[in-house]
Amino acid sequence: MSENRNIYIYDAKNKTAKPFEELRQAYHYRYLISQLLRRDIVTRYKRSFLGIGWTMLNPLGTMIVLSIAFSQVFKMTEGYPAYVLSGLMAWNFFSQTTYASMVNLVWGGGLLKRIYMPRTSFALAAIGTGLVNTVLTVIPMLIVMAIIGVPIRASVLFIPFPLLLLALFSLGFGLILSTLAVYFPDVAEMYQIILTAWMYLTPIIYPEEILPENIHFIISTFNPMYGLVKLFRIPIFYGRLPTMEEFVFPAIIAILFFVIGWFFFSYKSDEFAYKI
Amino acid sequence: MGYKIRLANVSVQYRMPSERIGTLKEYIIRRIQGRVKHRKFFALKNIDIEINEGEVFGVIGHNGAGKSTMLKLFARVLPPTIGRIEIMGSVSPLLELGAGFHPELSGRENIFLNGALLGFSREEMRKKFDSIVDFSGLSAFIDGPIRTYSSGMWARLGFAVATASRPDILLVDEILAVGDEEFQKKCFDRIDDFKNNGTTIVIVAHSMQTIQERCSRVSWLDHGELKFIGVPEEAISAYRKSQNN
Numbered sequence: 001m002s003e004n005r006n007i008y009i010y011d012a013k014n015k016t017a018k019p020f021e022e023l024r025q026a027y028h029y030r031y032l033i034s035q036l037l038r039r040d041i042v043t044r045y046k047r048s049f050l051g052i053g054w055t056m057l058n059p060l061g062t063m064i065v066l067s068i069a070f071s072q073v074f075k076m077t078e079g080y081p082a083y084v085l086s087g088l089m090a091w092n093f094f095s096q097t098t099y100a101s102m103v104n105l106v107w108g109g110g111l112l113k114r115i116y117m118p119r120t121s122f123a124l125a126a127i128g129t130g131l132v133n134t135v136l137t138v139i140p141m142l143i144v145m146a147i148i149g150v151p152i153r154a155s156v157l158f159i160p161f162p163l164l165l166l167a168l169f170s171l172g173f174g175l176i177l178s179t180l181a182v183y184f185p186d187v188a189e190m191y192q193i194i195l196t197a198w199m200y201l202t203p204i205i206y207p208e209e210i211l212p213e214n215i216h217f218i219i220s221t222f223n224p225m226y227g228l229v230k231l232f233r234i235p236i237f238y239g240r241l242p243t244m245e246e247f248v249f250p251a252i253i254a255i256l257f258f259v260i261g262w263f264f265f266s267y268k269s270d271e272f273a274y275k276i
Numbered sequence: 277m278g279y280k281i282r283l284a285n286v287s288v289q290y291r292m293p294s295e296r297i298g299t300l301k302e303y304i305i306r307r308i309q310g311r312v313k314h315r316k317f318f319a320l321k322n323i324d325i326e327i328n329e330g331e332v333f334g335v336i337g338h339n340g341a342g343k344s345t346m347l348k349l350f351a352r353v354l355p356p357t358i359g360r361i362e363i364m365g366s367v368s369p370l371l372e373l374g375a376g377f378h379p380e381l382s383g384r385e386n387i388f389l390n391g392a393l394l395g396f397s398r399e400e401m402r403k404k405f406d407s408i409v410d411f412s413g414l415s416a417f418i419d420g421p422i423r424t425y426s427s428g429m430w431a432r433l434g435f436a437v438a439t440a441s442r443p444d445i446l447l448v449d450e451i452l453a454v455g456d457e458e459f460q461k462k463c464f465d466r467i468d469d470f471k472n473n474g475t476t477i478v479i480v481a482h483s484m485q486t487i488q489e490r491c492s493r494v495s496w497l498d499h500g501e502l503k504f505i506g507v508p509e510e511a512i513s514a515y516r517k518s519q520n521n
Contacts, residue, residue: 006444008363010355031401032392039389043380046421114371115393116352184300273354274290 019266025118032117036125040100041132055136059088063144066205074207082150083237085141087204090162090232092137093130094170094225095195100126101174102181102188109182112272119269120262123174127167134163141236153239162231162250169228169254172261179268182275202226224253278364280445280476281327281350286359288320288345288500319345321500323359327493332477334491334508336484336515341497343480347371350447350478365444365476368394374434379423383414383433386422390437404440411462412436428456435463442470448479484512 026033045051063085071080104122105112112119138159145152181187199205202225208216220226227250234242294315297303306312320342327333335343348354349361351369376393377386387408391401409415412432414425422430439446446467471477481487487494487508494511496504504514 006364006366008352008367009361010352011360012356012358013360029392029395031397032395035389035392039378039381039385042385043378046380111376111393113348113353114351114369114375116367117393117395180300184298184303186299186301190300270355271291273348 018270019263022118022120022262022266022269026120026124029118029121033121033124033128036104036121037128037132040104040125040129052136055133056140059085059092059137060140060144062088070205074210079148079150079237081148082141082145083207083233084205085144086233086236087202087229089134089137089141090166090229091199091202091204091225093134093163093166094173094228095199096133097126097130097167097170098174098177099191099195100129101171102178102191105178106181106185106188109272113274119272120175120265123171123178123265126174127171130170131163131167145236150237151239153235155235155239155241158235158241159232161247162228162235165231165251165254166228168258169224169250172254172257172259175261175265179265182268182272198223198225202229204229224250224257228254278329279326279362280329280331280364281325281478282360282362283323283325283349283356284360284362286320286323286349286356286361287318288342288349288354289316289318289357291316318500320349320356320497323502325495325502325505327476327478329476330471330474331493332471332479332491334487334494334511335478335480335497336487336494336511337497338519340499342500343497344449345500346497347447347449347478347480350445363445366395367445367447368438368443369447369449370435370438371447371449373431373438377422377430377434380421382421383409383418383425386433387418387437390434391440394438396441400441408433408436408440411440411466413459428459432459439463439466439470442473442475444474445476445478446470448477448481484516488512 041052045054048054050057063081066084067081070084074080101123104126105119108122111117142152142156177187177191181191201219201223203211203219211219227246231242231246231250234240234246291314294313297306297312303312323346335346337343345354347369349356350363351367351371352363355361374386374390376390378389381389384405387405388398388401391404396404409418412429412435414429414433417425417429422433425433448467467477477490479487479491491508493506494504494508495502496511496515498518503518504511
């Protein structure tokens with residue numbers, strides 16, 4: 001009757017394998033993750049008239065507002081909308097998925113106390129939702145580029161790679177954030193303020209050339225989002241492939257954050273059942 | 277016949293901050309001052325239990341004795357701090373039915389979501405779908421959003437999903453209060469049917485009547501320690517005696 005997968009043996013003496021066990025279980029529960037992803041997307045738009053169209057219109061609207069407001073200020077009229085849009089795409093992915101990982105985990109806390117499921121499910125579903133939303137914004141972005149005359153080059157096809165790195169970074173960061181939010185409810189409030197500040201410390205809406213040299217150095221060295229956003233922009237806006245240096249550093253940071261976040265979360269998550 | 281659940285020298289230790297620290301800011305300040313102290317206590321201490329196939333196993337004890345902690349161990353939600361736990365088979369928890377439902381989704385969508393939460397695959401859910409709807413008796417409402425359901429309908433659907441297939445181990449928290457009398461009878465019939473087919477049932481209840489009527493063996497927990505394990509009458513009388521003192 002009982003299949004092999006249903007046997008659960010836990011010995012407190014050997015718990016080194018926790019992060020790997022979590023990975024194995026996340027794969028086993030992939031249907032749950034796809035269902036959570038579906039729930040996120042469907043419920044967000046269920047009662048609205050435009051439905052999924054909002055996913056496309058939202059960054060487009062922001063882009064139009066920013067273009068009108070800032071293209072004069074920054075004296076960068078040429079292609080500014082495409083510049084903003086490519087940056088926003090990366091930024092929105094990061095801010096939405098990390099915030100959703102945290103909120104979903106706190107929401108799902110009641111379930112985690114009762115039913116076994118991989119605790120990373122919520123963060124993984126949030127990343128999946130972010131990927132779907134980002135893919136949907138590619139279409140309006142290409143239309144905007146065509147309208148304002150920014151050439152669309154074949155380098156656009158490189159986008160899956162920076163997107164994957166950004167997803168790894170966001171997952172790792174989101175897992176660390178979620179863990180903190182379980183212990184300290186104020187983290188959710190604080191994070192919204194941090195996100196706003198962080199966005200202004202990343203060249204999203206302004207061209208990075210306007211930064212004074214010393215500040216540019218600090219941002220490009222210590223802000224991990226700097227390199228990741230740029231990696232998005234290079235194939236879309238600048239229409240070329242990134243150099244080795246431009247690719248490798250963000251890649252290392254993204255993988256590092258993913259590994260640290262996954263391990264930290266896996267070890268701490270045993271306490272969640274009585275903390276949430 | 278082999279055991280279905282085995283706890284060998286299991287202890288669960290909770291680590292709680294001795295003072296409530298509500299914010300991260302406060303935590304960081306106290307950490308720097310070296311004033312973060314944790315209080316550790318054992319919710320369960322040196323528990324050895326074997327629960328056999330087809331058994332109806334009851335757990336009694338006053339509030340905070342470790343009953344829910346024990347249930348969490350069985351549900352794989354909480355790992356033991358010390359010791360070894362073996363669970364041979366699928367576990368289905370009948371705790372707060374429909375806890376994972378989303379109000380904006382339809383009954384149909386929630387069946388799939390809830391089934392996924394219980395660890396079923398898409399194919400398994402497709403196969404079970406009709407029998408779930410049939411058992412719940414909600415086929416007329418299945419495509420309406422679940423926020424329009426009454427609490428009774430909500431629980432009925434929850435029960436139908438949670439018991440869509442016979443688990444090897446069923447965890448029941450308190451007595452089931454699902455919908456009307458007729459539906460309750462249907463639920464108990466299903467549970468009895470599981471039992472007759474070899475499902476092990478673990479019941480945690482405050483009602484001694486339920487325990488006495490249904491269980492074949494009962495364990496009494498007191499302050500995280502296993503005080504007694506044996507036939508229901510003796511366990512209950514031992515528990516009652518300790519309360520009177």
